[in-house]
Amino acid sequence: MPYKRSGLSRRGYLKGAAAVGAATTLAGCALLDDDIGDEGDVDGIPDEPFRIAHLTFESGPPAFYGEEAANAVDMLVDQINDDGGLIGEREIEIVDRIDEDAGPDSLISDVQSMAQEGDVDMMMGIISSAHALAVAPEANDQQLPFLVTIPGTYQLYEENPDMDYVVRTCGTNAAGAIGGVRMVEQMDDVETVMTHDHDYAWGHDHQEMFTSALEQVRPDIEVIDSRYTDLGETDYSAHVSAIADAEPDLLFSSLWGGDTATFVSQGVDGGMFDAVGEALLVGDTGAPLLRNLGPDMPENVWLGGRGGYQPNYRYDEDDGHQAFVDDYYDQYDQLPGWGAYHEWVALQALEQGIERAVSIIGDWPNDEQLMASMHDLSFETPHGQHTMRGPQAAAPAVFGRPTDDHDFPVDHQLPTDFEFIAAADVNPPEDVPTMDWVDEIEPL
Amino acid sequence: MPIGTFLGIAFDGLYFAALLFFASIGLTLVFGILNLLNMAHAAFYGFGAYLAVWTLNNIGDVTTSTVVLLAILVLAIPIVVFVLSAALDKSVFAPLYDIEPVYQLLATFGVILMLDDIIKFIWGASPISVDAATDPSRQLGSIELLGSSVSAYRSFVILIAVLCAVGLYLMFVKTKLGKISQAMSEDYEMVQMLGINVNRVRVLIFSISVALAALGGALFVPFAVAAPSVTLDYVLLSFAVIVIGGLGSLKGVVVAALLIGMVRSLGIAFFPAIELAIVFALMAVVIIFRPEGFFGHRGVVE
Numbered sequence: 001m002p003y004k005r006s007g008l009s010r011r012g013y014l015k016g017a018a019a020v021g022a023a024t025t026l027a028g029c030a031l032l033d034d035d036i037g038d039e040g041d042v043d044g045i046p047d048e049p050f051r052i053a054h055l056t057f058e059s060g061p062p063a064f065y066g067e068e069a070a071n072a073v074d075m076l077v078d079q080i081n082d083d084g085g086l087i088g089e090r091e092i093e094i095v096d097r098i099d100e101d102a103g104p105d106s107l108i109s110d111v112q113s114m115a116q117e118g119d120v121d122m123m124m125g126i127i128s129s130a131h132a133l134a135v136a137p138e139a140n141d142q143q144l145p146f147l148v149t150i151p152g153t154y155q156l157y158e159e160n161p162d163m164d165y166v167v168r169t170c171g172t173n174a175a176g177a178i179g180g181v182r183m184v185e186q187m188d189d190v191e192t193v194m195t196h197d198h199d200y201a202w203g204h205d206h207q208e209m210f211t212s213a214l215e216q217v218r219p220d221i222e223v224i225d226s227r228y229t230d231l232g233e234t235d236y237s238a239h240v241s242a243i244a245d246a247e248p249d250l251l252f253s254s255l256w257g258g259d260t261a262t263f264v265s266q267g268v269d270g271g272m273f274d275a276v277g278e279a280l281l282v283g284d285t286g287a288p289l290l291r292n293l294g295p296d297m298p299e300n301v302w303l304g305g306r307g308g309y310q311p312n313y314r315y316d317e318d319d320g321h322q323a324f325v326d327d328y329y330d331q332y333d334q335l336p337g338w339g340a341y342h343e344w345v346a347l348q349a350l351e352q353g354i355e356r357a358v359s360i361i362g363d364w365p366n367d368e369q370l371m372a373s374m375h376d377l378s379f380e381t382p383h384g385q386h387t388m389r390g391p392q393a394a395a396p397a398v399f400g401r402p403t404d405d406h407d408f409p410v411d412h413q414l415p416t417d418f419e420f421i422a423a424a425d426v427n428p429p430e431d432v433p434t435m436d437w438v439d440e441i442e443p444l
Numbered sequence: 445m446p447i448g449t450f451l452g453i454a455f456d457g458l459y460f461a462a463l464l465f466f467a468s469i470g471l472t473l474v475f476g477i478l479n480l481l482n483m484a485h486a487a488f489y490g491f492g493a494y495l496a497v498w499t500l501n502n503i504g505d506v507t508t509s510t511v512v513l514l515a516i517l518v519l520a521i522p523i524v525v526f527v528l529s530a531a532l533d534k535s536v537f538a539p540l541y542d543i544e545p546v547y548q549l550l551a552t553f554g555v556i557l558m559l560d561d562i563i564k565f566i567w568g569a570s571p572i573s574v575d576a577a578t579d580p581s582r583q584l585g586s587i588e589l590l591g592s593s594v595s596a597y598r599s600f601v602i603l604i605a606v607l608c609a610v611g612l613y614l615m616f617v618k619t620k621l622g623k624i625s626q627a628m629s630e631d632y633e634m635v636q637m638l639g640i641n642v643n644r645v646r647v648l649i650f651s652i653s654v655a656l657a658a659l660g661g662a663l664f665v666p667f668a669v670a671a672p673s674v675t676l677d678y679v680l681l682s683f684a685v686i687v688i689g690g691l692g693s694l695k696g697v698v699v700a701a702l703l704i705g706m707v708r709s710l711g712i713a714f715f716p717a718i719e720l721a722i723v724f725a726l727m728a729v730v731i732i733f734r735p736e737g738f739f740g741h742r743g744v745v746e
Contacts, residue, residue, distance in 0.1 A: 059564075059570050061671070063569075064570070234664075234673070234674055235460070237667070238453070238457075238460070238708065238712035238713065239716065241452040241453065245449045245713075258570070262669050269581060269595050269667065292573065295576065
């Protein structure tokens with residue numbers, strides 16, 4: 001078995017059953033059936049493979065994560081198929097891989113043609129939040145199941161609350177931004193803060209969540225400057241000097257992908273990390289960033305963000321995680337990073353969702369049932385139980401310090417001294433809009 | 445403002461000015477001497493950046509010596525591009541010299557798009573950074589200068605830019621090639637009738653110009669990353685430089701690059717949100733009050 005498939009909690013199971021039941025009257029009848037849950041007896045499993053179109057960045061700065069995402073999907077699909085496929089009966093086939101770099105208009109027309117042709121059973125993936133906001137509602141309108149795996153914008157469901165065909169298995173960016181606030185909340189010697197983010201929605205959202213929440217939980221801290229740079233910026237030197245010169249006690253940044261590597265590397269060169277007290281990098285950082293930077297990572301940095309997606313985080317404690325990391329390393333000669341973890345979590349949700357749907361209805365689920373079956377799931381991941389609240393996950397925040405002191409067969413640093421902040425402390429309660437919650441957030 | 449802050453801003457400004465100098469000096473020479481408005485010029489800056497990152501990332505098994513790496517950036521890459529651009533001048537650019545400037549602009553814009561796609565075809569569209577082991581910027585670290593710590597590598601880049609500017613000036617006033625070039629900028633036909641092989645001079649000037657752009661790209665990349673956006677960014681900025689400095693003036697490029705470098709550096713320090721707007725506002729002001737730029741219509745070294 002490729003990784004550990006933990007049993008569902010009873011509560012999660014019942015909630016899921018309710019969700020599926022709500023989606024179909026058939027489910028209500030099927031629940032009365034005595035024969036449910038026995039894989040050998042399931043009727044109606046289609047003979048052809050389950051066809052997935054995978055959307056990810058194959059080029060451009062975000063390919064930093066896209067390459068890993070594609071690697072992980074290829075590896076995990078092979079593993080699932082080696083075990084017979086979904087519920088051991090139906091193999092998965094990645095029928096298409098679509099490069100997100102083509103932009104939202106092109107992606108939308110891809111969605112439309114896939115829906116018309118009917119040659120795809122489900123889309124999965126996508127990295128950019130802007131793309132998710134454009135593509136997800138379209139997929140929903142076209143009734144094309146879409147498993148969203150990486151983009152974290154909190155607006156996805158707040159702007160499109162009724163998407164029956166869209167499920168998101170990653171946490172929102174609130175976990176990264178508010179996780180950052182929870183970290184600062186504990187730091188006694190921080191009086192001044194600077195922020196540096198991308199000059200588009202992702203960066204501005206992070207800056208707003210972080211500074212608004214920080215004002216609530218630590219009104220004594222002053223945000224002295226907020227800086228923004230374009231996606232794909234190549235020269236940060238003047239920003240680096242300005243930050244180094246202001247000597248803030250803390251530097252917060254949600255830069256991500258290749259940009260965070262360039263920024264940190266030029267920051268090291270410009271002495272920025274000597275001038276700031278602490279740096280908190282929440283843009284989904286960790287193994288890929290550290291690999292990129294080689295030995296240069298400064299010590300006064302916290303790396304992380306939404307989800308405990310670091311190869312050495314609870315590696316020894318979690319057999320499933322260990323198997324994933326080892327298999328990935330054997331196959332690709334690298335440790336998995338954010339892109340890979342998100343796809344792993346998504347495919348676990350898919351497997352468990354279908355298992356649950358089949359066990360309830362005794363038949364292969366239709367598209368709507370398929371997506372409903374993933375609502376309110378809960379399953380084991382490196383950061384403990386990964387919990388879906390309705391159609392989307394609520395992730396905890398995990399941060400670590402870079403260190404050379406590890407036993408992994410790679411010559412770069414890895415995070416250590418992990419800080420875990422529970423999902424409930426970094427996400428709004430269900431049905432409360434993120435920014436409303438942020439404006440009135442309570443200290444821990 | 446504390447002196448350290450000022451020095452930091454000035455250093456960043458100088459460094460950026462050095463890069464701008466490399467990206468735009470050839471543009472102004474080719475226009476001033478050969479009368480070709482080559483929009484594609486700064487695309488060779490991007491090409492140099494990619495060539496450098498590729499070379500540095502493949503040479504790690506052979507050597508990691510800082511001196512060799514710097515020699516690759518400063519000598520090997522410009523020489524390779526010099527040879528390559530001589531061939532390009534004879535094939536792609538030769539027909540462009542005799543047409544109207546508007547068509548030159550359109551045609552050379554086409555060359556940018558071609559170069560851009562060739563870069564993407566060879567190296568892909570994802571940004572590439574230099575491996576830590578063969579990155580001279582990381583190897584050199586920082587040095588103490590007037591009490592503040594500055595990057596040794598970036599100081600080296602500034603030094604090379606100064607040497608190139610001085611070298612070009614000396615070439616124009618001291619050498620035969622320089623004197624012929626100056627004469628060509630004033631009266632092309634006259635020089636031709638004097639029996640000078642203007643085609644040979646043209647190829648030399650063109651290749652030197654393009655090699656300088658590639659040198660800039662090569663020097664840029666250890667400290668930054670090679671990304672497709674570099675090409676277009678520097679095409680725009682190099683036009684700002686020659687508009688402000690005056691088309692065809694060596695001095696104009698130096699002054700305008702310094703001005704834009706400093707303005708951008710101050711802009712990022714104090715008004716980070718409108719950094720680019722400040723640079724292009726400066727260009728607009730110059731166009732309004734001095735359409736020919738600071739040193740336009742004066743010859744290459746006047």
